[in-house]
Amino acid sequence: MINITLPDGSVRSYDKGTTSHEIALSISEGLARNVIAAKVNGEVIDSNRPITQDADLQLLTFRDKDGKSTFWHSSAHLMAEALEALYPGVKLGIGPSIENGFYYDIDLGDRTLSSTDFPKIEQKMLELAREKNEYIRKEVSKADAIAYFKEKGDEYKLELLEDLEDGSITFYEQGGFVDLCRGPHIPNTGSIKAVKMMKVAGAYWRGDENKKQLTRVYGVSFPKAKELKEHLALLEEAKKRDHRKLGKELELFMFSEKVGAGLPIWLPKGTALRTRLENFLKEEQIKRGYQPVITPHLGKKELYMTSGHWDKYGEDSFQPIHTPREGELFLLKPMNCPHHCEIFGHKPRSYKDLPVRIAEFGTVYRYEQTGELHGLTRVRGFTQDDAHLFCMPEQLKEEFLGVLELTTYVLEKLGFSDYTAQISLRDPENKEKYIGSDEIWEQAESAIIEATKEVGLETVTELGEAAFYGPKLDFMVKDALGRSWQLGTIQVDYNLPERFELEYIGADNAPHRPVMIHRAPFGSMERFIGVLTEHCGGKFPLWLQPEQYVILPISEKFNGYARELKNQLAAKDIRGFVDERNEKIGRKIRDAEVKKVPLMLIVGEKEAAEGKVSIRKQGEGDVGSMTIDEFETYFKQLL
RNA sequence: CCCGUAUUGGUCCAAGGGUUAGGAUGCCGGGAUUGUAACCCGGAGAUUGUGGGUUCGAAUCCCAUAUAUGGAUCCA
Numbered sequence: 121m122i123n124i125t126l127p128d129g130s131v132r133s134y135d136k137g138t139t140s141h142e143i144a145l146s147i148s149e150g151l152a153r154n155v156i157a158a159k160v161n162g163e164v165i166d167s168n169r170p171i172t173q174d175a176d177l178q179l180l181t182f183r184d185k186d187g188k189s190t191f192w193h194s195s196a197h198l199m200a201e202a203l204e205a206l207y208p209g210v211k212l213g214i215g216p217s218i219e220n221g222f223y224y225d226i227d228l229g230d231r232t233l234s235s236t237d238f239p240k241i242e243q244k245m246l247e248l249a250r251e252k253n254e255y256i257r258k259e260v261s262k263a264d265a266i267a268y269f270k271e272k273g274d275e276y277k278l279e280l281l282e283d284l285e286d287g288s289i290t291f292y293e294q295g296g297f298v299d300l301c302r303g304p305h306i307p308n309t310g311s312i313k314a315v316k317m318m319k320v321a322g323a324y325w326r327g328d329e330n331k332k333q334l335t336r337v338y339g340v341s342f343p344k345a346k347e348l349k350e351h352l353a354l355l356e357e358a359k360k361r362d363h364r365k366l367g368k369e370l371e372l373f374m375f376s377e378k379v380g381a382g383l384p385i386w387l388p389k390g391t392a393l394r395t396r397l398e399n400f401l402k403e404e405q406i407k408r409g410y411q412p413v414i415t416p417h418l419g420k421k422e423l424y425m426t427s428g429h430w431d432k433y434g435e436d437s438f439q440p441i442h443t444p445r446e447g448e449l450f451l452l453k454p455m456n457c458p459h460h461c462e463i464f465g466h467k468p469r470s471y472k473d474l475p476v477r478i479a480e481f482g483t484v485y486r487y488e489q490t491g492e493l494h495g496l497t498r499v500r501g502f503t504q505d506d507a508h509l510f511c512m513p514e515q516l517k518e519e520f521l522g523v524l525e526l527t528t529y530v531l532e533k534l535g536f537s538d539y540t541a542q543i544s545l546r547d548p549e550n551k552e553k554y555i556g557s558d559e560i561w562e563q564a565e566s567a568i569i570e571a572t573k574e575v576g577l578e579t580v581t582e583l584g585e586a587a588f589y590g591p592k593l594d595f596m597v598k599d600a601l602g603r604s605w606q607l608g609t610i611q612v613d614y615n616l617p618e619r620f621e622l623e624y625i626g627a628d629n630a631p632h633r634p635v636m637i638h639r640a641p642f643g644s645m646e647r648f649i650g651v652l653t654e655h656c657g658g659k660f661p662l663w664l665q666p667e668q669y670v671i672l673p674i675s676e677k678f679n680g681y682a683r684e685l686k687n688q689l690a691a692k693d694i695r696g697f698v699d700e701r702n703e704k705i706g707r708k709i710r711d712a713e714v715k716k717v718p719l720m721l722i723v724g725e726k727e728a729a730e731g732k733v734s735i736r737k738q739g740e741g742d743v744g745s746m747t748i749d750e751f752e753t754y755f756k757q758l759l
Numbered sequence: 760c761c762c763g764u765a766u767u768g769g770u771c772c773a774a775g776g777g778u779u780a781g782g783a784u785g786c787c788g789g790g791a792u793u794g795u796a797a798c799c800c801g802g803a804g805a806u807u808g809u810g811g812g813u814u815c816g817a818a819u820c821c822c823a824u825a826u827a828u829g830g831a832u833c834c835a
Contacts, residue, residue, distance in 0.1 A: 214835060223833095280835055290835090300835050321830045322762055333762075336830080364827095368770085377808075377826055489760065490826085675793050702792080710796035724794060734795080742795060 123174045137170040141307065144179050154181040154343075156306040157190040164190060166257060166304040182343050192217035194255060194294075194306045195245075195315065195341035196224050201297035202244035203337070212299070213276045213325055213334050221340030225323055227276065228335050238317035245315045245341075252310030253295040257303055262286035265300065276325065314348035315341040358601055363653035364495040370658055370716065372649070373496065382493040382500035384646055392666035394645055398481055400663075401505055401530060401641065408526055410479040410507055415459035417483060421449040426619055427458040438487050456482035457613075457638060460508040461620040464634070469624040474634065475511035475519055481645070482506045496650035503645045509637040510622065513560060516635055517567035520610065524575050527595060527608050527641040534652060535661060538598040540578045543568055545591050547584030554588050556614040564612045564635070565591050589615030595641075599655040607648060608641040658716050659738070663759050669696035670717045671733075672708040674724030676700070681728045685721065685748060692752050696721075713738060719755070 121133045124143060134143060140158030144151045144167070158167045159178040164186050171177070180187035196215035203210055203226060213225030260268075262281065268291075269277040277300050281289070292301040294309055306312075316339060323336040342348045359365075367373050372390030379385060386394060402412065421440055424430040429437075433454055440449035453459065460478045469476065483503045492498050511519050531539055545565050546554045554561065568591055572579050579593075586592060590612035597607045613636040616622075623631040642648035652660070662668055669689070671682040682698040689696060696719075699708045705722065712720050720736040726745075727733055733751055735743040746754065 216833070216835080218833065277835080284835080302835055319829085323831055324762085326834060338830095375826085381826065491760075491831095493827090672795090673793095674795095677792080704793050704798060705795065706793090707797060708795095713796055720795085722795065726794085736795060 122171060124171070125174075125176045127176075127178050134171075136172055139170055140165075140167040140177060140179060143171075143177065147179075151179065151181075155179045156181060156187050156194075156311065157304050159186060164304050166255070167307055169257075169304075182347075189217040190304055191306055191312070191343070192222040192341060194309070195312055195339065196222040197255070197292065197294060197297065197299055197301070197305070198245050198248060198309055198312055198341075199241070199315075199317075199337065199339055200224050200226070200299060201248055201295055202241050204297060205248070206241065206244055211274045211276055214280070215299075218338075221318060221338060223336050223338045225325070225334040225336050227332065233320050233335055233337065241317055241337075242315050245312070248295055249309040249312040249315075251295060252308045254308045255303075255305035256293045257305075258291045258293065260289050260291050262289055265289050265291070268298070269300070311343050312341050313343055314345040315339060316348055316352065354601055357657075358603070358654070361601070361654045361657045362495075363497075363650040366653050366658040367496065367650075372653070380500070381490060382488060382498070384496055384499055384501070389666040390649070393660065393664055394649060396664050397642075397649070398505070398645065400533075402479075402481075404526060404530065405477075405479050405507065408477075408522060409475075410477040413460070413463055413478050413480050415453075415456065415463075415480060415482065417453055417485075418450040419453050419458060421451055423458050423462075424451055424454075427455070427461070427616060428619060429455060429458070433486075438485055452485040453482070454484050454486050456480055456484065456504060456506045457508055457616055457636075458620075460506075461616055461622060461636075464508075464510050465620055465622050469510075469634075471512060471624050471626045471632070474624055475509050475515055477507060477509045479507035496646040499646055502647065505640050505642045505645060505648075507639055509639070510617070510624075510634040511637070512624070512626075512632070513563055513635050516564060516612065516637075517571055519637055520567055520571040521574060523610050523637065523639045523641075524571055524577065527610070527639075528575065528577070530641050531595070531597065531608075535656060536597045536599070540580065540596050541572060542585075542594045542596060543572065543579050543581045543591070544585035544587075544594070545581060545583050546586045550584070554586065555618070556590070560614060560635075561591070564614075568593055568612070587611060587613075589613045597651070599651060600657070601654070603654075605651045607643045607651065608639070609643060610637060610639040612637055659718070662718055662755075665695075665718055667696055667717055668694055668755075669719040669721055670708075670712045671696065671698045671721045671723060672705060672712065673698070673700070674705050674722065676702055678723050678725070678728055682721075682723055685723065685733065688748050689752075694752070694755055709736065718758075721751070 122136050122138070123131050123133055125131050132143070132146075134146075140160070141152060141155060144155040155167050157164055157180045159180055160171055160175045162176070164180065167179075178184075180190065182188055182191055193216060196217065199222070200212055200215055203224070207228065209229060211227040213227065215222065215224035262284065265281055266278060269281065280300060290301065290303060291298050292303055292305055318338040318340055320338070321336045322333045324333055325331040340348070340351060342351065367390070370389060371387045372393065373384050373386050375381070375383070376385060406412070418441070421430060424434070437454050438452050440451050442449060460480070463478055464476055481503050483501060485501045488498060488500050493500070509519050509523070546561060551558070572593070592609060592611035594606050595608040597605050599605060617633050617636050622634055624634055626632045671685055673679050673682045679698065679700050682700070686696065686698050699712070701708065709720060716738055718738050720738070722734040722736060730745075732745045732747050734745040735751065735754070737743050
C-alpha cells in the first residue's frame with residue numbers, strides 16, 4: 121500500500137501502482153472525467169501512469185495552469201496529426217504549449233499555409249478528436265527512435281534526438297500519429313471539443329536565423345465549445361480596450377514621428393488624469409513620511425560610473441551628451457537612484473534621522489530596441505513613481521511593511537483587487553553571484569517573507585531571481601480581463617549605499633552603512649495608465665476623470681441655466697463642461713456616451729423651472745431628476 | 760537586432776498600372792429649435808510617410824529609409 125497526500129492535506133491509501141486516474145475515480149466520477157494529468161511530487165505526469173510510492177498528488181484539470189498546458193500540448197500533437205493527414209510529407213519541428221494555446225513549427229516544403237486553410241484544419245482536428253484516440257506513451261531506445269525518424273525522413277526530429285540520452289527517450293502515439301515527446305499528455309483526444317487556429321508566422325528552426333525558416337502555426341483549444349467562444353469574446357474585448365486605441369480616441373496621449381519613437385506625449389486630458397494620479401500618490405506618500413525631491417534629467421557620466429549603471433547599461437542606453445568643453449559627458453538619467461543617493465549623502469545622518477524616504481516622480485530615459493516598443497507599456501522615456509528609503513538593517517521589515525501597505529492601498533483604490541506578489545530570492549546554490557554577506561541577505565529575505573505574511577499577501581517565491589544587489593518583490597496585477605501585468609516593485613539594495621559610501625552615525629557613535637529600498641507602486645506612470653486604461657476600458661474611476669460630467673441643454677434656450685449650474689458645481693469641486701452645440705439632445709447624449717463621460721446632466725424647460733437636473737449615467741441610462749444639492753450628494757457617494 | 764505586414768484629408772476606411780484619388784466621421788457655413796445613443800442642406804480639407812527607381816503613365820511595381828503593427832529571441 122502507498123499513502124497519497126492530496127492538496128487539502130488528507131491522506132488516502134491505495135495499492136502500489138494505482139494510477140492518478142483511478143485515484144480520481146475513487147473520489148468522484150465527475151472529477152475522474154475532468155482529470156487530464158496529475159502532479160505527483162511536483163512533477164506533471166500522465167494520469168494513467170502508476171504511482172509506486174508514497175506521494176503528494178494534485179489532480180489536474182483544465183482549470184489548473186499545468187492542466188491547461190498539458191491540454192494544449194496534446195492539442196499541438198492533434199494539430200500535427202491533422203496537418204500530416206492533410207499535407208502528407210510535412211516535417212515537424214517542435215510543438216509546445218504557450219501562454220494562450222499552442223503552436224507547432226512545421227516545414228511545409230513548397231506549400232504555403234494561410235488563414236483560409238484554417239477551417240479545413242480545424243475540421244480535421246475535430247474529426248480526429250472524436251475518434252477518442254488514446255495518447256500512448258512508449259519508451260524507446262535511441263537507435264529505434266533514430267531509425268523511426270530516418271524512415272519517416274524528418275530531419276528536425278533527428279536533430280533533436282542527437283541531444284537526447286539513450287534510455288530517456290519517449291514517444292507518444294495517438295491515432296496513427298507518433299511524435300517524439302517527453303509528455304505528459306491528456307488521456308485521449310476526445311476531451312478536445314473545440315479548436316481554433318489563430319495565426320501563422322515564420323519562425324527559424326531553433327530560433328536561429330541562420331537555420332531554415334519554418335511555419336509556426338498557432339492554435340488554441342478547449343474542453344468545451346462554450347469556453348472557446350468566451351475566449352474569442354475576451355480577445356475581442358481586449359482589442360476594444362487596447363490602451364493605444366482608447367488613448368487616441370479619448371485624446372489622452374499621442375506619439376509623433378518628429379518627436380521620436382517610444383516617446384509618449386501627454387495631451388491635456390491625459391495630463392489631467394495623470395496629474396491627478398500623481399497627486400493622489402504624492403499625498404499618500406507625504407502622509408507616510410516621504411519627502412518629495414526634484415532632480416535633473418541629466419547626470420555626469422562619473423555619477424553612473426559610481427553607481428555602476430554605466431558598466432551595466434552604458435551600451436544599451438542613449439549615448440552621452442557632449443558639451444562644448446572637452447571631456448565633459450552627461451547622460452540622460454536611466455534611473456533616479458544615483459541622484460537620490462547624493463541627496464542622502466549630502467549631509468551627515470544620524471540613526472535618529474532614519475529612515476529617510478526620498479520620493480520623486482522622476483522621468484528616466486532608456487534606449488529600448490525599436491522592436492520592443494509598444495504603446496505606453498514599453499517606451500523610451502517614462503516617469504517612475506520612484507522613492508528610495510534609507511534605513512538601518514533592523515528597520516528593513518518595518519519599512520517593507522509600510523511599502524506593502526501603501527502599494528496595496530493604492531492598487532485597491534484604483535480598482536485592482538486581484539494581485540499577487542513574486543518574491544525573488546537569491547540562488548542558494550550560487551551565493552557568490554551576489555553582493556553582501558550571508559547575514560544581511562538572510563535578514564533581508566526574512567524581512568520580505570515575514571512582511572508579506574503579516575499583511576496576508578498571496579505570494580510565489582522564486583529562487584535565483586533576485587538582483588545581484590538584493591532581493592525584491594514584484595506585484596503581479598490581474599486586470600478586468602484576467603490578464604496579468606507586472607506593475608509595482610520593491611527592491612532591497614546593498615550595492616548602491618556601498619558604491620556611494622553612504623553612512624549614518626549609529627548610537628555607538630560609529631559610522632554604519634544604511635540599507636536602501638527602491639520602490640515604485642505603479643512602476644511607471646505610463647505603463648500604469650496604459651494598464652489602467654485597459655482594466656477599466658477607458659471608464660476611469662470618477663475621481664480620476666478629466667471630465668466628470670457634461671451638461672446637455674435640450675435647446676440653446678437653456679445654455680444660460682446650464683452655465684449657471686456649471687459654476688455651482690465648480691464651486692463644489694466637481695469638474696465638467698456644457699455641451700452648448702446646437703444639436704438635438706439625442707446627438708449630445710450619443711457623443712457623451714462615446715467619449716465615456718461618466719455623468720450627463722440634462723436640462724430643459726422642466727428642469728429650469730424646477731431648479732433641477734435630470735441625471736443620466738454613462739452606460740446605464742436615466743437615473744432621474746434631482747436638485748443640484750441632491751446631485752452633489754449623489755456624486756459624492758459615487759466617488 | 761532578425762522575419763513579415765502596414766502607412767492614403769484631423770480620424771477610420773476605399774480605389775484591376777490609365778480621367779479631377781472616393782466614402783464615412785470630424786471641422787466650417789446655413790437651415791431646423793430640439794426631451795434620453797447619430798436632424799437636413801452646402802462647403803473646405805490629400806502633391807497617397809519620406810527619398811530614389813521602373814514606366815508614355817505609379818496610391819498601386821522595385822529599392823532604401825522612418826514609423827506603426829505582429830512574430831522570433833518560449834529547445835521534444
